[in-house]
Amino acid sequence: MEQKQYSNKWQKRFDFYDKHGAPNTPEFKTALKTASFGQRLLINMNFFAFFFGLIYFLILGLWKKGLVLLGVSLGIAILVTIIDGLTGWSFPDGVYNGLSVGISAMWAMLANYNYYLKETKGLDGWNPLEGMRMV
Template identity: 50%
Template sequence: MDSTTQSQYSPKWQFRFNFFEQHGAPNTPAFKEAYKALPFGQKLKVNFNFFALFFSWIYLFILGMWRKALSVLGLTIVLIILASFMPDIVARGLGMGWSLLIALTTNYSYYLDKVKGNVSWNPFEGMRW
């Protein structure tokens, strides 16, 4: 990532982008090894997005990833419909799990969008599975 592109992002995003640039996608062995070596706070910084945890598809729209936001919104609607047929405790667990999944995938998705120019509809691209 060149210095002019990098300077337009906050130090937190610069750290994340540099980590992804150096170590690759979260599903690569190089990423996993480098991630294990990070202290807990830096692990959170690289792999977790608190805004995405609470605002999911809205935050993706704010970041400019409208394709991924629409995908997440569509899947969220499907999950809400499915959850309406489940016991309350299961539906709540499903909702929390879905929010966590979005929080864990947003940073790498943003890196792909802004640094690599990948504007796909898949919000889970390059993740661990």
């Protein structure tokens, strides 16, 4: 079976995760603090996932995690709509914009490590926080 070729960006991300571990480890956090701003963005954020969310997760083959994150995103939207309906007043537009950016950031911050786990460790479950034990 032929080995998959990754772009330079993905190779840098994978090397960083191989060397420093999961995003919640002290080694990862220390290494990230010493990295340049551009390197921190490369490791922590995925701009395609920020703008395209579920579509990008589907392209990467992360459909299970994408569906879970879609459910979380829809759940937040439904909750805000219910609160609007029950209280009779609407949140200011800034709140909706902030929620939209926050949800997009969630997609962007989870894409890289989840793709790394799928491609290198074979972990392709439903949990988008897989391998990132929150302590």
